[in-house]
Amino acid sequence: MRITSAVFDPALLDLPWTTPLEEWPEDRLVLLPRGISRHVVRFVRLNSTVYAVKETGERVAQKEYDLLRALERIGAPSVEAIAIVADRVDAVGEPLDPVLVTRHLQFSLPYRALFSHTLRPDTMNRLLDALAALLVRLHLGGFFWGDVSLSNTLFRRDAGAFAAYLVDAETGALRERLSTGQRGEDVELARVNIFGEMLDLQAAELLHETIDPETVADDVVRRYESLWHEVTYEQEVGGREVRHHVEKRIRRLNELGFDVEELQLSVQDDGQRYLIRPKVVDAGHHTRRLLRLTGLDAEENQARKLLNDLDTYRAESELDDEQQAAHRWLTEVFEPVVRAVPAHLRGKLEPTELFVQVLEHRWLLSERAGRDIGLAPAVQSYLADILTKRPDEQAILGYAVGPPTEDIPVIREDTVLS
Template sequence: MKESMSITSSTYASALLTLPWGTPLEQWPDNLIAALPRGISRHIVRFVGINRGIVAVKEIGARTAHHEYKMLRELQRLGAPSVRPVAVITGRHPAEEDYGELTAALVTEHLEFSLPYREIFSRHLTVVESEKLIRALSVLLVRMHLLNFYWGDVSLSNTLFRRDAETYSAYLVDAETGEFQPNLSESRRLYDVDIARVNIIGELMDLQAGECLDKSIDVIALGGLVESSYLELWTELTAEESVDASEYWRLSERIDRLNQLGFDVGELKVTKDDSRQVVRIRPVVVDPGHYRAELLSLTGLSVEEHQAQRLLGSIQAYQAVECGPHVGLTQAAHLWMTNEYEPTIAAVPVEMLDKLEPAQIFHEIVDHRWFLAQERGGAVTLPEATASYLESVLPARRDEARLLSTNPSDEDLS
């Protein structure tokens, strides 16, 4: 048997060579096959246990296999949520000489703790849970488009889902029709979205016909949700916003919304037009603990993740509006600490310092500033917001530092 193999890691080579590539995949013995839930595929797919774990093997034409392998490698390099490619197997010749060459195979790593949509829907999801699944796919599609990747065949079948606290995270599992564009056009993006809508409606109708989805669920509305949630998220991530030089708190609010959607700000660009400034934001996806580590590196402040998220948003907004175009984030963070954070915390009376952590106080002052600006219908300076907060909000708060240090059980022991 002649074989030509392309493998991303030599650690897989010995294990892959032992597999029966001279036999059609559908005839592989049961002792090799891992009993994992499989989604619907137009190709033959099997999960196989090897000494490195579990891999998915898909029989597919050689040209398509190499293309998909290349697309998945690039998606992995860019940190996109997708399965990891392992190898393309070509030159599969069976023992019987009169039998033609077998179809090439693409090998990918099995994504642990992931489920195909049919497995999830088989548990009779509620409407709310079903919507979470669709929104997860919308987020995945947005992330692909931000990388200028055109999917071409967006569907629930080509996606795997992992549980993520109270919601789901989606991963691309099929890149046969995908391709990277120098600059993905709006028409290609919207065509991807329309494909997703049509495919999802068809897949959900099929589930209803098989009594895996409650007939009371409006599958047309669920299919439409992928479009509406995609458009909402895309606008939030890419829309330009015009802000006045004295209203950079509005920019901070925009950054907060991005953070809550699971994105960070990779770059802020500000161009001035008379007294207005147009802000362009380039979003990036972040990992857990990202904000704490970055804030500690920039300022030396050690705080909780969501506090760090908010403080970094304030720094980025300060950099965009208050600093010149040649001021880097490190220098902007130093200026922000000197001109904003430290003076604000220094304004807190000594007798109130035990009420909340300094970072939490600053966070609440930023929130308070936003509410004041909404009421006034105009800009509110940070010193104004600080004075108002210290007068009307903080005095009513309990001394949390004292509460934490005076545990009743400790008093009993004394």
């Protein structure tokens, strides 16, 4: 047996590598909802970490491992490659397929596991927005996916929206820059694949009657093209308006979650008009600012809402120093909210999403009361009236052995505070 790994976990040696993956004993497995896959996939927990183990060909495993490692280096949203286990043989010396081991993305779900009955239009819209944003981010980094679909994506809640992560890279290719034709091919693959996935949901009576599969597939293309245009188009402005338009353009890109690495201004022939060419880098503007100020690692929409609360706290406290305000907000506001959650409820939501939902709950209660009710009463109300009634995601996400994955109850979308 040969193991290739840059971040090797010695506990991997304890797994039954001489047994075909589909025959691994249940006491080695954990319950996690999984998407549709052409390969055998199993989830295992080693110490406190959950891994996905996928059986595939050696060349495919090596290619996907290399691509995932490369995506990690450029900060692209994808699962983390851990190891390749090759040269496996069974108890009688017969060869077994190699496996690719990735780290499971905590609190993430395949799209089918998000719904219990009918896929609602607003939820569909949020999924498509997340997928379009993921594809734009990958294309900005020079990554051609080659098999864009909802099934090859994992989703995490992100303050009322979703954040999307690539989970299958075996058909991909990383280049310095993608051509228009390469991007177009990826987008067309997304349209075709998602059309098929919508038809599957429709056949299973999981698609709302107002949702048309073909319209959804075309909508993916529209959302992608709209976002790509927003982050890449060249803008022509008059000479006196340059400063205002530059600031407005950067602010708009920041609101979408993208940073501007550099800006090119080209003077046109008459010397009075300028062409603005922003060089947009990977998304995560708010995520990076929050991490720098507080050390909290959050999704982009979560980070935006947390930063808004931090900025409000700073203004109310009349603190000029941003770093000092961030430290006090973290210790006096964020951490007390997280600590207020009883131990038996902490598996329901990750801390940043919990805090965001508490803020939203506070706003709703304050609207009803006609005044700000304060954070502490909002926390107690949220814990008693909302969090206790949520399904236990830790049980659903399977950090314990149980029945086959297909029998796992799915998370009802209507239980999410919106």
